[in-house]
Amino acid sequence: MTSFIDSLAASEKTAVVIDIGHAYTKCGFAGNSSPRHIVPTTVSIRGETKRVFEDNLDLASLRERLTEFIRLVYYKYNIANCRERRVVIVESVITPTRIRHLLADILLKQFEASSLAFVSLHLGATYTLGRSTALVLDVGYIEAQIMPVAEGVPLAVQFDSLSCAGQAIHKQIESLLTQHASVTHQGRKKSFAEANIQLSEDTLEDIKVRCCFVSPFTRAQSYSKLSSDTTFKEAASTEYTLGPETIIHIPGVVREFACEVLFEQDIDGKSVATLILDALIQASLDLRRQFADNILVIGGTAMLPGFLHRLNAELKHLVNISTYVNKLAIREFHFHSPPAQLNYAAWLGGSMIGALDTLESQSILREKYLENGIVPDWFTGEQAA
């Protein structure tokens, strides 16, 4: 059986599977159990490294960057010819139409791929579990997206998203550092606000990945109820070296509570945990129990230490308070773990779909695209055929 899979991987005609995220892109071949590379979604233009999906980019520059990026993915990372191969793009249901049209144009017209299939990442993730019903929550860089999948049908109408994810944590780190941290610059100690340092996204990401973690529920509750006399045992502080002359002293509160932004309820009372509960309320009654027993959390930000435990604790707490206690009868939640690291679980689903014989019926074929230029959309129901 494994040799069959291996021979599939060794063929020249395996599909290429790419999951282009805002921060990182996972690329590899269909039928493999892990992507070949996970690379940041950046290109270097005239010597500078720039994000492909920067804000407020006009169509021509976006096209230039995306073309350059796809060229890199094919010839530097995957080392595969684009012509005569199928492509599978794993994407979210709410990817902007112009990006999907650009991708179709670049891949089918310019690089001459033989067919292109857009696979919903939430649906792909359920394949990795071997289940057809699940509530999938993807916590990425820009936003956290949740979508229920029932009996293999993605319920796109009940899709919801919230912008508390990696980028929000970065901003919170920056603001907490301004409030609490101090800096030793050229031997002299100052507060962070005085030192006026600009932290790049890469530095913030490094601080988030190495120094921060998600605080357990009980500690977070006691911190928020802090009064001036109760003592709170802070986590240890660290000294982060920024450059040859600068050291940032990051206090324990910043380390522990930067990720609170995911679980703090904002003005509308929403947080990552309420996303799940609201999705359950919106789902039809007969499916609720099934969804609550099959929750799948994927995405790079969900790999933060302590994330899942905290999410579970938050859910158990929220179902007992006023907003949800009357609407939802469920008191217990069960999570699943995919056979992959969480940041490429969606890619893995795409890899499975890309290895199936039914891929062709799901894709946009090159000849058809050159004739009619239609890129089917999840919500309009345009068909490719």
Add this chain to the structure above:
Amino acid sequence: MTTLLNLHRVKYQCSCGSFKSLCYLYFCRHCLKIKCKDCVILEVDCRFCPSCYEHLQSHEAITRKNRCQSCFSCPCCNHTLVTRATNTSAAMPISLNTTSDSGNAGGGDADESISSTNVSGLQTPSKKVYYLACSVCRWSTRDIRLADQPTLNSWKAQDNIHEGRFNELLQHYKQIATREKQERDRKRYSTVKLRSALPTTTTSRSSSDKYGLLAPVTRRGIRTSGILKSPSVTESPNSTNPTIKPSDPITEIEPLDENLFLSNTFDFNKLTTITQRLNSVEIQPLTVDRLYPLAKHFTSKQSKRCKECDHNVLKPEPSPKLIKFKLHQMALFFIPEIRIWHHPAWSATESNPCVLSIVNQLDEQTILKLYTLDEIREENIDKDLIDRINQLDEYILTSQLTLPISKDRSIKLHPHVEPNETDTKLDDEFRQSDSRELVLYRKFAKIAIRCYIKLKSSSVKTILGAFIIEHRVVGISSIVSTPTATSSNPVTRNVRHIILIDFGPTDEPALTLHSSLA
């Protein structure tokens, strides 16, 4: 002038309409057009390891997952790891006396090849053991407490622990998918309308995967199309389809490792950075002591092919060690190169005289004709060219470029020669026949011409001007009707190129005038 050549100032127009510097362009000799990076298709020619140059065929490379077997990168800093050898004596039984031997496994890094003998004269076999070390960041396999290997090239890659489960799931879905595809194909080719057995339809609907998009289509399909003639298609032979075990929920979610994160001895330097984690995709270790040497990824050499005529434009040598090209049709070798030599301090109202230099890269003498945009418009022959000029003029150009001598400007260009060439006969000849107004300077393959720039309006910020050159190219005709012993008929044609020159901002000071031009 901050850079000597100022490559990005002078741009040529490619056949797709974009403007690029000459060094980035290719020239297809079959369609006789300039091609840029976006007009060519890349194909992978050869895959090889960048450190040991091991060259693999494509199917072999794919089975090895595009990784070298013998070269490894340091997981900390991504430089190549060096294999170091050290001697270790084999563990001998107690009866033998002490050995006067060389270093043990805990220490040195220099190559020692002394074999040890012990007192009784028996040769204690001392084995060479190997370990990997990085010469840049000083990481080594001993840091992760990996045992030294007795043979070279025995470093095994780490396995993916989820591979078994993934393969199981994939097999299951493949069976469902093949079954569905067979059904769909049969339904497509059916002619006889038979009432379908109801159980068949319901089982196929619920157990096969229906993606949201295709649900309405297939529903329609089941109702309208008939089914198969042979009843043997009913699912009985496939009832042996083993259903896989769907994944179990996590029984106990592990809480945060408080000892690691909350304790006072937390050292964030012991945790891996995100780049280090993503380098080993399957494992993604959290702590530094679980990093493992990474097998080096292959790189590739690509050949480029023109989209229109499907002929190769650039073809490298297949061997990874050779950097030459089999086919090297760069635009630089066919088209004369134009550079800015001098421009005065810009005045907004008058005509500014500038000097451009033209360098001939061909090995034979050519005749170059220069045209201004207006002249081409007057000629009115090539509609496509005129369209392009008009587009350019309207949106991009900010100044008008005129050339001295009212018409019929043709300049003879000397063939490209070595720098120490002394035969000036041809050069002198050409110099005699030059018009002093147009050609200011000539030396072998390089000439300088004068042109005049008039800004379109005084609010112009950067000065962009354009003109057209025409020269002859010898192409390769792709159609050989009768196979002849001699080479196919070369096709020669005059081609025209639009050249866009960015002279820079209006407030740039004048370039210094070369003494030979004064």
